[in-house]
Amino acid sequence: MEKQINLTKQILLAAGIIEVAVGLLHFAMPSFAYQAKGFSLLQPDEISFVTLVIFAVGILLVAFGSLTIIFSRKVESIIEVLYYYVVIKTILWVGRVVLELLYPVNLSMFYVERFTLVVLPGLVIELLLFIVSVVLVKKIMDAKNV
Numbered sequence: 001m002e003k004q005i006n007l008t009k010q011i012l013l014a015a016g017i018i019e020v021a022v023g024l025l026h027f028a029m030p031s032f033a034y035q036a037k038g039f040s041l042l043q044p045d046e047i048s049f050v051t052l053v054i055f056a057v058g059i060l061l062v063a064f065g066s067l068t069i070i071f072s073r074k075v076e077s078i079i080e081v082l083y084y085y086v087v088i089k090t091i092l093w094v095g096r097v098v099l100e101l102l103y104p105v106n107l108s109m110f111y112v113e114r115f116t117l118v119v120l121p122g123l124v125i126e127l128l129l130f131i132v133s134v135v136l137v138k139k140i141m142d143a144k145n146v
Contacts, residue, residue, distance in 0.1 A: 001143050005075050008136040012072035012086075015129040019065030022122070026058025064089070079137065080146050086133040093127035 030051050033039060039047065068089070071082055100123055104116035 001140065004136050004140055004143075008075050008133060008140065009072045011129050011133050011136070012068055012075070015089075015126060015133065016065045016068030016070075016072060018122075018126055018129075019061050019068060021065075022126075023058045023061025023063075023065055026054050026061065029054050029058075064092075075137075075140070079141055079144065083134070083137045083141055086130055086137055090127065090130040090134050093123065093130055097123045097127055 033050070033054070034047070039050075042050070067085070071078065071085060075082060097120070100116055100120050104114070105119065106114055106116070
């Protein structure tokens, strides 16, 4: 049981750190995205909207990643809440992977021509971390009869 709890803590900590890092990268993304050919065709209001969305996603990733890091420290005491949290986060990352597959980013960003080829493996890794977390947290709950 203690091994599962420690593994869960480590996986959630890794997932949270990755999420915070990706969130912080969103704040640099507009400067790279605006170098793409297509952005020169956008109107100033459209560029402002795109910037707003990118920054909003960054803020959400930092917030949720921070919660994941905090929750990783309190696995035993918040096990039931943690279960619902990781299930919701798994659904969120499934949605993000599906959206990336449906709407691949073919812009040149961060000096990469087909950005989806770089992003998709990272999204899948984050999704897998949360899937494993769901399984581990459920096992801990079952062992504690929660």
